Amino acid sequence: MLKFMTGIQSNGIPHIGNIINIILPTISYINNNNNKNIFFFIMIADLHSLTNYSYPVILKKNIYINAAVWLSFNIKYNYKNVYFYRQSDIKEINELFWYLNCFYPFNRLKLSHCIKKNNTTNKTYNTGIMNYPILMASDILLYDIDKVIIGIDQKQHIEITRKIANIINKKINKNIFNIPKSLIIKKKIIPGIDGVKMSKSLNNIINIFENKDILEKQVMSIKTTNKSIYNISYKEIKNTVLLKIYKLITNKDEYKYIIEKIKNFNIGFYNIKKKLFNYILYRFSKERKKFIYYLNKKKLIKKILLKGFVKSKVYANKKINFIKKEIGLKI
Ligand code: TRP
Secondary structure, eight states, X not given: OEEEEEEEEOSSSOOHHHIIIIIHHHHHHHHHOOOTTEEEEEEEEHHHHGGGOOOHHHHHHHHHHHHHHHHHTTOOTTSTTXXXXXXXXXXXXXXXXXXXXXXXXXXXXXXXXXXXXXXXXOTTOOHHHHHHHHHHHHHHXXXXXXXXXXXXXXXXXXXXXXXXXXXXXXHTTSOOSOOOEEEOSOOSOOBOTTSSBOOGGGTOOOOTTSOHHHHHHHHHTOOOOSSOGGGSOHHHHHTSHHHHHXXXXXXXXXXXXXXXXXXXXXXXXXXXXXXXXXHHHHHTHHHHHHHHHHHTOHHHHHHHHHHHHHHHHHHHHHHHHHXXXXXXXXX
């Protein structure tokens, strides 16, 4: 039996980077896997979203939004081998979090990239941000996950997870934790509309679930160059953020088609953006509709997540009791 896990922090609508790197590959893994001996743990990481807190209503809204996004992509939550749940429902995650904290060297954690990044960009970051990777380790180690589906930016978190598991296994001289591996399906980081890595906090995202006007604005403001497309080399055109995003979002045929047009001096940046915008609307039209449908069905979402909780807590409860016993907390 193999266990896969993935999760998305629920601090807004998952952007196109999350969709291409995480959601689409996970969905197709589940759908193409006839082998029901592979289990999938799909988590809405609402505890992680607390590191970036604004208001109670927003936190709540974002939980529904993230569930609706997975559901709009048709996550098969009813499959026996699929566990679709919300992180904060599983109290054992928080419990394990404390245990893990006490085994990972502080000086090492300080070197992690989430700290380095925040040290330079955000002087008032909270302790949760520093402990973010430890919480992620709790998500993973609690379920003895084998493979964690992540974007390349999360790789260090998995290394930290492996390290903690090894430290504890060694310390108590028993393999109480499985050592997980990262599964990075898409090796490319999706650039944001300004060319820097796409991220909600940088305000540079393309959000396929936004209303048409906002989505169009996002696409139309993708960075190109100051010069006209007819005055720069083909190589320069291909290296613009716009063409990079175009390639990552569209399929091979669509990309080829646009490249031909560029080579024939038949299209400018403005119309490439218009084409990209229309492509996104067309490709995700079903999902956009379903997203609205689910957002209006909060009770249904609650029911689905409750089912996921009931399913997931059994393993979590057993595992935490086992861990407590092994580390010496049971008397
Ligand atoms: N940190 C991930 C993100 O940025 C979300 C996440 C939380 C996660 N826990 C996880 C991913 C466990 C994989 C496994 O969205």
